[in-house]
Structure formats: structure tokens, C-alpha cells
Amino acid sequence: MTAFTPADPDFADRVRISFERQSIMALIGAKLSRVEAGLVEIELPYRPALCQQHGFFHAGVTSTIADSAGGYAAFSLFPADASVLTTEFKINLLAPADGERLRALGRVLKPGRTLTICEVEVFALKHGKEKLCAKLLQSLMTMQGKPDAPLEAAPRG
């Protein structure tokens, strides 16, 4: 695994502030648990309201935290005045997302000026044991010169 040099020394604060702006994370109860240059982790405790028809986490919920973990892993390497946009991802659901908690670990596989490619692994914690339940491969675009709007000017406040 290559070590990455972030373009912005304040990348961790920038990731946290942007994550706070993702209202869906509050709705589902996801927390940012780790921020490094090119690596971001998000955790999500189980709630009955997050499920598909068999009582497991819905694949869309797994995708939601995986997409943000990979997106912010990419974003952590961006210049301070850029924002991030997912252009596509592919997810393989390897096992039912069954457990007390999900953990999505996103890592930059290949940084780039325009496109950054990330990999994300999602683990389900059950009875104290973690199991890989999903793997995601994702493309992110750097939106140069378009920083996230300040919190007070959110477009739909």
C-alpha cells in the first residue's frame, strides 16, 4: 500500500466538515471513525429502520456508507478548493450484512488529477467477530475550484 501525500495539510478537518454536511449520515446514524491521507472509515450501528425484508442492513445502506468512505478517502488527497463527485461504483455483496455494526474502510487505489479510483471493504461485526460482507470499486471526480459551500450557505438549508 502506497503512502499518499495530501495536497492540503488540513485534509482531516475538511473531511470532517464535509461529512457533517451529508445529512443522510445523521439520518442513518453513521459516524466517521478514522481519517488518514487516502483512507477513511465510517461506522454504522444496527437499527431496525435500516433493513431489507430479512432484517439485514439493506444493500443501499451498505452502499451509502461505502460510497462516502471511498469518496472521502479520495477527497482527503484533493486540494483545499476542490470538491468530490462519485461518477460510478460497483459493489459485490459477499455475505448478508448481518450484525450489530457495519464498518466501511475506504482506500485510494490510484489518485489522479481528474479521476481517483478507490476500493472499499465493508465488514459486519456480529458477536464480536468481523466478516467481510461487501467490496466496492469506485471512481471519483475532482471538481477543481469548487469547494464545498460553507455550512451557512447550504443550497437547501
Place this chain on the structure above:
Amino acid sequence: MTAFTPADPDFADRVRISFERQSIMALIGAKLSRVEAGLVEIELPYRPALCQQHGFFHAGVTSTIADSAGGYAAFSLFPADASVLTTEFKINLLAPADGERLRALGRVLKPGRTLTICEVEVFALKHGKEKLCAKLLQSLMTMQGKPDAPLEAAPRG
């Protein structure tokens, strides 16, 4: 587009009952708006709580309704005693999911005994105009002999 013959004449009821069991749909406010053999549509009105950092629908939310639209399109063709499992999907985010409402239209591309392949288009409605904002290609597995549990026996009460 091929017309499909459902294995179970009561497929539409079966889809609606299973959809009701997906608690995440209630959390985000998604509604089943159309159920045909091999075709399912889900609609989702905008809410500030469903967003990413720029105030658009989060890609994970778009994925959530797209995954269920495709999943139930497949499920509509299954025998009465089978349930459905997404094994993987790939989503291309073609435009920001910006609007008053999303509409995910899932269609079976290729039915199969073990694997069914679906395509899903997601449209964003804004100022009365719909725009294609995402396209999904998805694999679903038939879980033979494993019907959804009855509602009163949900595994996580």
C-alpha cells in the same frame, strides 16, 4: 423488450408485502409506484435529510431505491416460495440527483433460474422535467424454497 410470464400469478401482492418489510423504505419515504411482471418502479420525494454535502440526493440513497426497484423486478418473476438477494450491482451517476423527486424504474434484462440480471434507470424530476441521473446494472440470486418470513415472525422484531 420481451414480455415476461410470472411464475406466481399473485406476484404483485408478493412484491408489495416484501417491500413493506424493507424498513429503510419507510425511513427515507420511498413508495412503490408500479408493479408489473419484470418491471418495478419506486418513487422518492426530496427531503433535506437524504442528502450529500451539496444538497443533492446522496448516491447511496439513489442506489437504495434503484437496488430495490431492480430486486423486485426480478422477484416479480420468481416462484411463490423463493426470495431474492442482490449479489452485485454497478451504478453510473450520470448527473446530480437534483430535484423534487427521484423515480427508479427497474426492468429484468435476462431472467434465469439461479441469476436474474436487471437494469435500472433513475430519473430526477425538477421543475416538471425529468432527467436521467443514474443507470444501474445488477445481478440477483433466486433463493429457492426460502420465502420471505411472514411479517409477524420478522427476525429482529
Place this chain on the structure above:
Amino acid sequence: MTAFTPADPDFADRVRISFERQSIMALIGAKLSRVEAGLVEIELPYRPALCQQHGFFHAGVTSTIADSAGGYAAFSLFPADASVLTTEFKINLLAPADGERLRALGRVLKPGRTLTICEVEVFALKHGKEKLCAKLLQSLMTMQGKPDAPLEAAPRG
């Protein structure tokens, strides 16, 4: 399906010249059979040398013509001084690629300044009947200001 306006009126010639430069197409025997703005078709007759272990076209061969069909569909809309690069694709193999001929039909789903998204369908012709055997969803990057090198200056003579 939207009609597209090509940036370069000579797009069809540009596609044909670039296709000629793809040496792999000659090796496998693929032919460009249709070039329109945002739509390109490639055909490939069966040969025993193109197969996987069961005597069907190898998935990599199917991918090869599908990737070029989508790539040139995108390229057909590009300005005259740009070249094209596939950044990713996903292919679902819906049925064995079994037949006398494959036909890959690539279409632009969403053109863009930086990224263009295409869909490709591959059909296998057997005993006079065509069957959809693969579906591909693909991202292409516009390499602005980097036209294909002229044929006489190919980098690897």
C-alpha cells in the same frame, strides 16, 4: 433515445481511421459495420482461435469488441483534436457467446465534456437468430488536445 450532434462533421472518417489503428481488431478479425453520431457497431465472425474452454467466444473477446464499440460511439461525438480512453467498464455475460458471429452495438447514454457514459449490447447470431449475450456499461474520458497520432508515426512501428 436522444439524437446527438457531433462536434466534428468528419466523425465517421475519424472513427474508421482510429479503428484501423487498433491492431487487435485485425488479429481477431473484427470489422466496423456501422458508424453514426453516438452509435458504433462492430461485428466479429466465429473462429476456433477466439474461444474459451467450451468452444464459445472468450468473455475477453466479447469485451474487446464491446469496449471498442462503446469507445468509438463516444469518440464519434468528440472534437477533432481529442482522443478517447476507457476508464472503466462493467460487463454482464447473459448467455454463452455461442454462434457464427458476434455483433456489438455501442451507444452513448450520456455525453460529457470530461466523461462520456456508454451502453453496449452484444448479440450472438446462431442459425439465423440473434440473442443478447452481453451488456456493458462503460466510462470514457475525452483526452482534449491529444488527437490520435498519424498512422505513419505509430509509437511501436
Place this chain on the structure above:
Amino acid sequence: MTAFTPADPDFADRVRISFERQSIMALIGAKLSRVEAGLVEIELPYRPALCQQHGFFHAGVTSTIADSAGGYAAFSLFPADASVLTTEFKINLLAPADGERLRALGRVLKPGRTLTICEVEVFALKHGKEKLCAKLLQSLMTMQGKPDAPLEAAPRG
């Protein structure tokens, strides 16, 4: 990385015999360079006939060896009377496939009775240095009770 226990102790011979049956491998000049339980590597020397329009390996060629590397990694864990079928894959092309040789390293991420999920990395060797140029995520189906036909009974002689 988990160690896998192959169902068939003669898996390496079975992989080599099946690989020999893939005629496309001979056409492009690919060689099986490593076979372990759940891990298969394929190498491909550069030839001018394998290229896209800029003289790099065509993405379809990269996909061809990657698909077989992952496919045989899965196949290595299958019972002796089963064959393998790729149902889908997704490839991210991280850098131009530019070099004297490609190396595709396929690994089982999650074995399963019906579906096995593999990851494949493709490296390009140039001037003695290897660079990751593609990453693939792939689903393989076990065809139970359908061994590869013996070589003398190939369906298309």
C-alpha cells in the same frame, strides 16, 4: 488473505488442462505462470498485434487475461466435476497498459457453492518496473456436474 483448501487435490493439473483449451490464449501468446489454491497468474508479452490506437495493450486484451486469471483462481477451488463460467466483471483501467509484458494476478475474495467472487490486479512491466494498470472485480458461477469436455471431444474441433 485467507488460505483456501481446494476440493480437488489435482486442481493445478485441472487448471493447466483447461487453460490449454482456451484457444484465445495461444492466439495472443498468454502463458499460465502460477497456479495455487485460489490464486492464478497469467503473463502476456507485448506484441504489436495486441494494441489499441495508441500502441498500448487494448483494454479487451487486458480484460482477457484478467478474466481468465480470476476464472481459474475460482476454478482451482471447485470440485473435479465442475466447470466455471464468468457471469460478470468490472474493470477499472488505472493507467495505460504500456510495457513489455502484462501480468494478471487473480485471487479468490469469497468462495461460494454457487458464486465465487474474485479480484484481479494487472501489472504492466516497463524498463524493469511494474505498475498496477488495472483492477477487476468478478463473479464466477460453479457449473456443478459439468466438467470441461476432454480435449479430443472439443465441440468445435
